[in-house]
Amino acid sequence: MMSTNLIDIRKLVKYYPIKGGVFRHHVADVKAVDGIDLKIRKGECLGLVGESGCGKTTLGKTILRLHDSTAGRIYFDQPAEKIEEVERLLESEQPEQRRRAVLDLKSMDITSVGGRRLLELRQKVQIVFQDPSNSLSPRMLIKHIVSEPLVAQKLVKPREVDDRVLQLLGIVGMAKEHMMRYPHEFSGGQRQRIAIARALATNPQFILMDEPTSALDVSVQAQILNLLKQLQNELQLTYLFVTHHLLVVKYMANRIAVMYLGKIVEVGETKEIFENPLHPYTKALLSAIPIPDPDTGRERIILTGDVPNPVNPPKACRFHPRCSYAKDICRQREPVLESADGGHVVACHRWREI
């Protein structure tokens, strides 16, 4: 399937500085996202999985410009040929060409846009946060929560706002009588529906789902997942689905990207990743899922130790201290993402052997 990319992330880096000492000078960095290349295709749901602290949320929020990136480029809805050309120019030896590329970037790269263009971008990208009880203001009526993006972006005339809100609430399965209530009057599942309605208000092309169901109960989670899937089909949305719940991602995503400590270690079609994982971390992660069936009888890979501190990540391959296949090369050279069987992209020196 060759479809166009909606978002193209190149060498994205996001460091959080740690300040210390008497003069609060710069001591070290938390390397939350450390050189990521990722493409999100139009109309797909890309699942981003990884353990807590591996930088999944940071990556998502950097795409939304809720955080400013330290380095790297994010192209949003740009033709592929143009991206390739700019990237080529950036790599070139001649300063003249590099300068030209930087000029081009100003209009293409969303990590540096500001002002009105940022406002326009915010119309196209939206987010649904993890915990709906924290992401909805307790002092605003549902009507005002859902209409806030419309008003801020001046998308509809003031007297049409109510109609639009009603329409949005209808899309997520809520009714007119809910408009004049406060968030605390709703259950977790309904609050998440409201948050989804708010995200849909500006007719976005891309929605970042930051663990949208992890605060919900199992029976309600299924309702929300089905709603999200249905919305994606009806409105042709592109999702980046950030979660640590692998079975949810299996249900939702077309493709999966696995992150470990600020790096992408494997990307592939969902079916491929689950049936034929290549990276040892992906293998361990998949074998650790508790499966709701007492007779699965599968072999578990139990990783030793914890996720290392991202301030001081291990040298070379970041997974090598916990990896049972680690060899000398893993401690000396950093693996790069390379294409492998079944359309996978994997960052491991030894994927062929294991």
Next chain:
Amino acid sequence: MEKLLETQELYTDFNTFEGVVKALNGVSVHVNQGETYGLVGESGCGKSVTVRSMMRIVQSPGKIVGGKILLFFREEDRSRGIDILTRSETYMTSMRGDDISMIFQEASTSLNPVLSIGYQVGESFNFHRRGQILKETVAELEREISNTKFFLAKAWKTLQRSLFKRELRVLNQYESQIDTTDDELYRLENERETASLRRKALLRRRRDHLRETDVLIQFVKRVPFLALYARRLDRTVRAQVVELLRSLGVSNPERIAAGYPHELSGGMQQRIVIAIALACNPILLIADEPTSNLDVTIQAQIVDLIKSLKQTTISSVLFITHDLGLVAEVCDRASVMYAGDVAETASVRDLFHNPLHPYTQGLLRSVPKIQQADTLNTIPGVVPNLIHPPSGCRFHPRCPHAMDICAKEKPPTIEFAPGHTVACYLYTENK
């Protein structure tokens, strides 16, 4: 299999400003000797309240208003069991952390940030195994005294030894008193005559007021410098703590024991909480969502640890979780709870392959599977508010098979197959 702990028709209420929250609506469950038993359900269904009631640590404004909690721990209690709801608070204190211990949901909040890990793990040794520690310290001191050359050191150690011996004697006396009162209370439990009722009240009062008091030791503990003698115990406790941590696979236990909780990762903190719970080799370990805040790979480590401990040290585990996958993996038998009721109890295999209660069926269908092709089935509606719970069967407003009778009366729990009980009117006719 023999029962270890049983609740019969347990009712627990929370008196709030909005009204009475009827959190438990007649919960009858039991844990057998040597099994891992699971309690599953969504949040607010009463799993945690059930086990907190079992330990009698329901937080205010919660109150156990009815039912029985029976323990069958000692050989001689097997026939009848001890109803802990009739026992005094001091009895419960001696029970918690010793025979029954508990792992709480969030390790980071259940550890005290200002106390060292060695102290927190050693606390239950100090409390429940004081006699044993005193004995060991005395034995150690005996050895050291014969090896010491210096006069002063020898005198100090001899003093320590004699004080510890005295403490041990007092403690033994106190414990034997407690045992005799407990035995008599147990004998009198079902007596209804005036004389025995009066005797029971007297015994209860006496038990609550029993103290291990010794004038000399109390005096020494107030004398500066001399009071330092008790420090010797800490060394014995610390050695045991280090040994325990090592057996749980904690690397570098000496350093960890000297450190504080914030220095550790989430998985490590959970190991420490498990160590605290295991300190006194409990008969029953209650694990209240021990892995809900951990990552999958760390969760796998902790689950693996609990499973291997189950084979070696602890006899029974009560495992609470909302994750059906974990139940399938860890438990032998499980109950599904819904809004304060036990919907269904069965062996894990029966529960997953042959679910009877409509709620269990719905729950199993709404979890994404590894082979999930079509859309997920959902249970319509939401978990009810327990201040005004639905009448009759609490699940009937969401149930696809609801009948007229479901709204009127609470369904009885019937045994559909041996060991497989369900509370639903769908199965009452043919029984």
